[in-house]
Amino acid sequence: MSDATGVIHDIGYQRYTGPRLGRRQVFGALYGHGLRTVFGLGRSAKAKIFPWLVVAVVTVVAAGLTAVRSQLGQVVLTYAQFADAMSWLVIFFVAVAAPELVSRDLRSGVLPLYFSRPLPRGDYALAKLAALMTALWLLLGGPQLVMFLGAAFTTSRGMRGVWDELLDLLPGLLYAGLWAVVFASIGLLVASLTGKRAFAAGGIVAVFLMTTPVVGVLSIMPSRTVNELAFLASPSSLVSGVGTWALGDLLTQGQEGGIPIGGFGPVYAVVAVLLVAACVSLLLLRYRKVAAR
Amino acid sequence: MTLLATESLTKTYGGRVTALADLTVSVEPGIIGLVGANGAGKSTLIKILLGLLPPTSGRVQVLGLDPTTDPAEVRARVGYMPEHDALPPDLSAAELVTHLGRMSGLPRTVARERASEALRHVGLHEERHRAVGGYSTGMKQRVKLAQALVHDPDLLLLDEPTNGLDPAGRDAMLALIHRIGTEFGISVVVCSHLLGEVERICDTLVAIDGGRLLRADRVAAMTTATDVLAVEVSEGTEELAARLAALDLPVSRDGRLLLVPLADDHTYDLILGAVAELDLPLHRLDQRRHRVAELFAPREPSHV
Numbered sequence: 001m002s003d004a005t006g007v008i009h010d011i012g013y014q015r016y017t018g019p020r021l022g023r024r025q026v027f028g029a030l031y032g033h034g035l036r037t038v039f040g041l042g043r044s045a046k047a048k049i050f051p052w053l054v055v056a057v058v059t060v061v062a063a064g065l066t067a068v069r070s071q072l073g074q075v076v077l078t079y080a081q082f083a084d085a086m087s088w089l090v091i092f093f094v095a096v097a098a099p100e101l102v103s104r105d106l107r108s109g110v111l112p113l114y115f116s117r118p119l120p121r122g123d124y125a126l127a128k129l130a131a132l133m134t135a136l137w138l139l140l141g142g143p144q145l146v147m148f149l150g151a152a153f154t155t156s157r158g159m160r161g162v163w164d165e166l167l168d169l170l171p172g173l174l175y176a177g178l179w180a181v182v183f184a185s186i187g188l189l190v191a192s193l194t195g196k197r198a199f200a201a202g203g204i205v206a207v208f209l210m211t212t213p214v215v216g217v218l219s220i221m222p223s224r225t226v227n228e229l230a231f232l233a234s235p236s237s238l239v240s241g242v243g244t245w246a247l248g249d250l251l252t253q254g255q256e257g258g259i260p261i262g263g264f265g266p267v268y269a270v271v272a273v274l275l276v277a278a279c280v281s282l283l284l285l286r287y288r289k290v291a292a293r
Numbered sequence: 294m295t296l297l298a299t300e301s302l303t304k305t306y307g308g309r310v311t312a313l314a315d316l317t318v319s320v321e322p323g324i325i326g327l328v329g330a331n332g333a334g335k336s337t338l339i340k341i342l343l344g345l346l347p348p349t350s351g352r353v354q355v356l357g358l359d360p361t362t363d364p365a366e367v368r369a370r371v372g373y374m375p376e377h378d379a380l381p382p383d384l385s386a387a388e389l390v391t392h393l394g395r396m397s398g399l400p401r402t403v404a405r406e407r408a409s410e411a412l413r414h415v416g417l418h419e420e421r422h423r424a425v426g427g428y429s430t431g432m433k434q435r436v437k438l439a440q441a442l443v444h445d446p447d448l449l450l451l452d453e454p455t456n457g458l459d460p461a462g463r464d465a466m467l468a469l470i471h472r473i474g475t476e477f478g479i480s481v482v483v484c485s486h487l488l489g490e491v492e493r494i495c496d497t498l499v500a501i502d503g504g505r506l507l508r509a510d511r512v513a514a515m516t517t518a519t520d521v522l523a524v525e526v527s528e529g530t531e532e533l534a535a536r537l538a539a540l541d542l543p544v545s546r547d548g549r550l551l552l553v554p555l556a557d558d559h560t561y562d563l564i565l566g567a568v569a570e571l572d573l574p575l576h577r578l579d580q581r582r583h584r585v586a587e588l589f590a591p592r593e594p595s596h597v
Binding site: 014016018019020026029033043044047105108110112114115116118119120 | 389414
């Protein structure tokens with residue numbers, strides 16, 4: 001438009017000839033958008049309250065543990081035990097975040113606008129899943145980092161102490177990742193089944209909490225095998241079981257801990273992998289159906 | 294170049310419900326009206342064109358591409374406006390259209406620029422920063438149109454774009470679609486169950502019923518040679534009819550409208566003169582083509 005005469009009402013339609021990004025960048029944009037959504041960024045103040053409340057609680061707990069440790073020299077909770085202790089908060093966080101990510105889109109009918117674009121429908125679900133996993137991992141890993149920094153700066157053994165602390169932190173972060181993967185897969189699948197956020201949140205809490213009594217019942221059965229396999233029944237104890245088997249002493253750091261799974265460690269690992277795989281497959285199937293509507 | 298082409302396209306759901314039956318049609322770029330009663334197969338056809346549904350049999354081409362094998366390629370060049378409510382209420386129009394622009398592969402800053410451009414073209418200005426939940430139906434339809442336009446497609450698929458709009462809103466939406474089709478250089482397929490509505494802006498009409506093709510042709514070829522003028526006055530319709538008849542104009546009634554065949558520009562003068570002499574409040578005077586409804590099967594709903 002060469003004539004700059006101050007006519008602002010209509011400069012005509014401009015065709016776009018610039019670059020169009022590929023599938024990877026679009027996936028990345030959707031992933032970034034999802035991650036922001038989980039923490040309420042770019043959304044109303046109301047949407048920020050809950051996620052940041054949870055973040056505040058876990059951070060304060062981590063800071064408290066660090067303070068106790070630096071003053072009394074006593075490790076109250078190891079990195080992994082911290083993740084276990086925070087599991088209730090993680091469950092509630094998933095119950096709010098997962099419906100926010102997928103139920104809202106189902107309800108508002110915005111999905112046809114996504115699926116009429118080049119992005120394959122599976123990518124939509126996977127980007128949301130990756131965003132939720134990352135958010136959960138940050139939720140647990142962030143405070144672990146706070147604990148690590150606290151311990152590293154107050155260590156009395158110089159660089160050697162920092163290094164040892166780091167070796168304790170890494171399995172903790174790995175364990176947090178395990179929590180994130182399992183909880184995000186289950187939570188997002190449940191949330192993708194309904195457009196009503198309250199139902200989705202209730203469903204997620206139910207899946208995680210209703211299975212806990214089952215573990216309780218099975219672990220007092222008069223059979224050692226049943227007792228040792230009991231922890232498969234609930235996602236939370238399943239994660240603990242896998243952690244105990246795979247990381248063992250790295251998680252408990254010589255303290256009392258871990259759960260009595262006997263020699264069934266590999267079973268726990270296989271079940272966890274199958275559970276995640278099943279959740280992801282069902283999620284993809286679910287979106288195949290949604291897209292065709 | 295052929296815009297859309299189907300060859301014996303058939304879609305059955307579960308082997309029992311037939312949505313499309315042996316549909317063979319080919320249309321050139323322009324503004325295409327896809328008309329048919331509810332359940333005629335319009336939405337199914339659109340989903341097949343977008344590659345969202347696989348056809349049971351037959352072949353389909355969009356912009357020279359096959360949506361069954363190259364869905365991403367097709368969708369990159371097509372904008373789709375769905376029939377139903379599709380907007381999250383808590384986002385602003387600007388945010389939503391920007392996000393969807395990025396989903397079409399636009400870089401971040403380009404998406405933001407093109408989103409406000411697209412919203413401006415559909416007539417949303419400052420209100421684009423307010424949450425969509427507070428918009429009127431007309432504004433929501435405009436947002437849906439803007440998101441279909443944001444990535445500069447070569448073809449727009451609009452599913453019932455005038456749904457839920459009042460008469461003024463319909464006219465505005467149709468004028469906008471006509472502008473997109475003529476000035477923006479983008480081909481448009483407008484789905485509607487109201488033939489009378491789309492015939493005004495389309496240059497090609499495709500009518501389907503029960504999944505079968507009724508007729509596909511250029512509108513010019515369908516309409517009869519003469520055009521008519523529609524006159525509406527708020528009161529005194531009878532007097533005006535008598536006066537026009539006295540002026541040797543073959544006037545006919547259509548509800549509250551008076552229809553006068555348009556011979557030449559002089560017809561306008563005669564009508565305006567008559568209205569002025571009788572001192573009647575003129576509500577509207579516009580030119581329209583003969584309805585092409587009668588060219589289609591009698592089952593076809595004619596007009597509003």
